Amino acid sequence: MRRLFVAMLALTVLSQSGALAHEDTGRFEDVRVEVIGPLTLSVKATLIYPNDGEPAEEATVTAVAEQPGAPAGAPSPLQELAPGEYSAELTVPNGGSWTIRLTALSPSATTETAVEVPAPATTTTAETLTTRESSSSTTEAPAQLDTDTGDGSGAPLALAAGLGVALVAILVAWRTIAARRHATDG
Numbered sequence: 001m002r003r004l005f006v007a008m009l010a011l012t013v014l015s016q017s018g019a020l021a022h023e024d025t026g027r028f029e030d031v032r033v034e035v036i037g038p039l040t041l042s043v044k045a046t047l048i049y050p051n052d053g054e055p056a057e058e059a060t061v062t063a064v065a066e067q068p069g070a071p072a073g074a075p076s077p078l079q080e081l082a083p084g085e086y087s088a089e090l091t092v093p094n095g096g097s098w099t100i101r102l103t104a105l106s107p108s109a110t111t112e113t114a115v116e117v118p119a120p121a122t123t124t125t126a127e128t129l130t131t132r133e134s135s136s137s138t139t140e141a142p143a144q145l146d147t148d149t150g151d152g153s154g155a156p157l158a159l160a161a162g163l164g165v166a167l168v169a170i171l172v173a174w175r176t177i178a179a180r181r182h183a184t185d186g
Helices: 002-020 156-186
Strands: 026-039 039-046 060-066 078-082 085-091 097-103 109-117
Touching: 026 060, 026 097, 026 109, 039 060, 039 109, 078 097
Parallel strands: none
Antiparallel strands: 026 039, 039 085, 060 097, 078 085, 097 109
């Protein structure tokens, strides 16, 4: 009877210890990588123990952004938000196709996911001053003058352009009047 009791106790202890033990390997689930701003990514993932599906708490989890033909960036640590739930924001140097590699230690796990990062929008301001001559040799005022260069120097440029157009108009008028006087004198 005593042997039966010891055997049953040993069997109970062994079966319980197997349920409580976690493996050395983990598995990433529900990996989400989203573009949240210019060249900025949100990375979220769940890390579990595959033998029992329990969350892997207090693991060291990092993310690395890799692009073909470029050196890999430094690993960025993910913070644990809830048991087994990890999150971080990554910044990449340029747009294009990126592979985000997640790595965990204790339990060990690795996964990769691809993401397309749009290139940041660029803005340019072009300065244009357009004058057209008609068949009667008069000059029209500019159709559009874009003087906002973004560096605060737009006002002096607008003043110089306006004075130049006014001077051309005065010279054309003076020459036309002089030509008419000469024609009536002759």
